[in-house]
Amino acid sequence: METIVEISGLGKSFPQKQGQPVTILRDVNLTIGAGQTLCVMGESGCGKTTLGKIIAGLSDYTTGSYRFCGKEVSQLKGKEWDAFRESVQLIHQNPYESLNPASMVFDIIANPIRRHRKITKIPELYEEVTRLLKLVGLTPVEDFVDKYPAHLSGGQRQRVSIARILAMNPKLIVVDEATSMIDTSLRISLLSTMKQIQQELGVAYFFITHDLALGKYFAKGQAAMVMYLGRIVEAAGMDQLVANPCHPYSRAIISAAVGDTGILEDAQFRKYSLKDADIASFGNMPSGCPLHPRCPECIDGVCQKTNPPAFTVETGHEVCCFHYQTK
Numbered sequence: 078m079e080t081i082v083e084i085s086g087l088g089k090s091f092p093q094k095q096g097q098p099v100t101i102l103r104d105v106n107l108t109i110g111a112g113q114t115l116c117v118m119g120e121s122g123c124g125k126t127t128l129g130k131i132i133a134g135l136s137d138y139t140t141g142s143y144r145f146c147g148k149e150v151s152q153l154k155g156k157e158w159d160a161f162r163e164s165v166q167l168i169h170q171n172p173y174e175s176l177n178p179a180s181m182v183f184d185i186i187a188n189p190i191r192r193h194r195k196i197t198k199i200p201e202l203y204e205e206v207t208r209l210l211k212l213v214g215l216t217p218v219e220d221f222v223d224k225y226p227a228h229l230s231g232g233q234r235q236r237v238s239i240a241r242i243l244a245m246n247p248k249l250i251v252v253d254e255a256t257s258m259i260d261t262s263l264r265i266s267l268l269s270t271m272k273q274i275q276q277e278l279g280v281a282y283f284f285i286t287h288d289l290a291l292g293k294y295f296a297k298g299q300a301a302m303v304m305y306l307g308r309i310v311e312a313a314g315m316d317q318l319v320a321n322p323c324h325p326y327s328r329a330i331i332s333a334a335v336g337d338t339g340i341l342e343d344a345q346f347r348k349y350s351l352k353d354a355d356i357a358s359f360g361n362m363p364s365g366c367p368l369h370p371r372c373p374e375c376i377d378g379v380c381q382k383t384n385p386p387a388f389t390v391e392t393g394h395e396v397c398c399f400h401y402q403t404k
């Protein structure tokens with residue numbers, strides 16, 4: 078399988094008005110294969126969107142390497158940069174803001190086809206818009222082409238956003254909490270349409286969520302990682318991660334999600350919780366392992382001193398926790 082995204086040792090700092098820059102992402106390593114899904118989970122503010130924007134080329138990185146289809150993204154210029162930006166698209170969280178309220182659905186989807194693929198004849202455009210609307214499940218197509226965003230529900234708007242993105246033939250779509258503003262009852266149906274699109278077109282997804290149950294549903298049989306304070310603390314197959322979470326933070330978030338929707342009923346660690354210490358912030362990172370003040374498994378004299386590197390639990394399953402260090 079072709080690897081399209083290769084990120085290693087990546088870091089991101091934001092300059093502050095006063096004082097030192099604040100480092101948000103540290104030593105991020107990940108790969109995404111063509112047509113595959115990588116799901117990233119973690120609590121609010123841990124850096125998921127920051128990473129998603131870097132992957133989509135909407136933000137730069139401070140250190141490390143990000144290669145897209147073998148080429149270092151920070152070195153891309155001119156036509157190569159434009160091609161990269163077309164290949165990676167981002168679905169916004171808010172379908173109310175991402176669509177032009179003054180454009181009809183037909184134009185919203187036809188405009189990028191005109192611009193990027195140089196198709197201008199109306200019958201050809203109509204054929205392509207029809208194909209895309211069918212792919213995203215907006216049928217019968219005649220009921221939607223002449224509607225404005227205000228006529229559509231949140232779920233339908235998000236489907237139009239996806240059709241517009243697909244008009245550019247992306248290789249990878251960054252999906253940043255794309256269903257969080259949609260009625261719960263419509264979420265699974267939208268996610269299942271996106272999975273079907275993946276099977277038909279072979280597009281890859283970087284799927285960002287703080288909702289583990291949604292992550293487990295969307296990335297079943299695919300790859301997943303858990304982020305805490307800007308670091309990836311555990312990476313594994315999604316099913317492996319839910320069946321055998323090794324990092325104390327992963328155990329705690331899985332335990333907290335059980336019972337929400339029934340999707341995680343098979344999860345272990347149902348009653349696992351962290352200590353009630355203050356949650357650290359990027360400006361005030363604890364020494365050693367950033368979780369240690371909240372960690373019930375903290376090894377005295379070890380976890381306070383050194384930030385654990387990634388240890389291999391089994392093939393394809395890595396965890397940054399000293400409990401998995403093999404001597």
Ligand SMILES: Nc1ncnc2c1ncn2[C@@H]1O[C@H](COP(=O)(O)OP(=O)(O)OP(=O)(O)O)[C@@H](O)[C@H]1O
Nearest residue numbers: 091101119120121122123124125126127128287359
């Ligand atoms: N442009 C910026 N300048 C300074 N700090 C920023 C900037 N963008 C993000 N941050 C900080 O980076 C941290 C991570 O933010 P980010 O939006 O990536 O988190 P997140 O995991 O997506 O959170 P959420 O689940 O709430 O969407 C936050 O502390 C945020 O304040």
Ligand SMILES: [Mg+2]
Nearest residue numbers: 125126127253
């Ligand atoms: Mg976010």
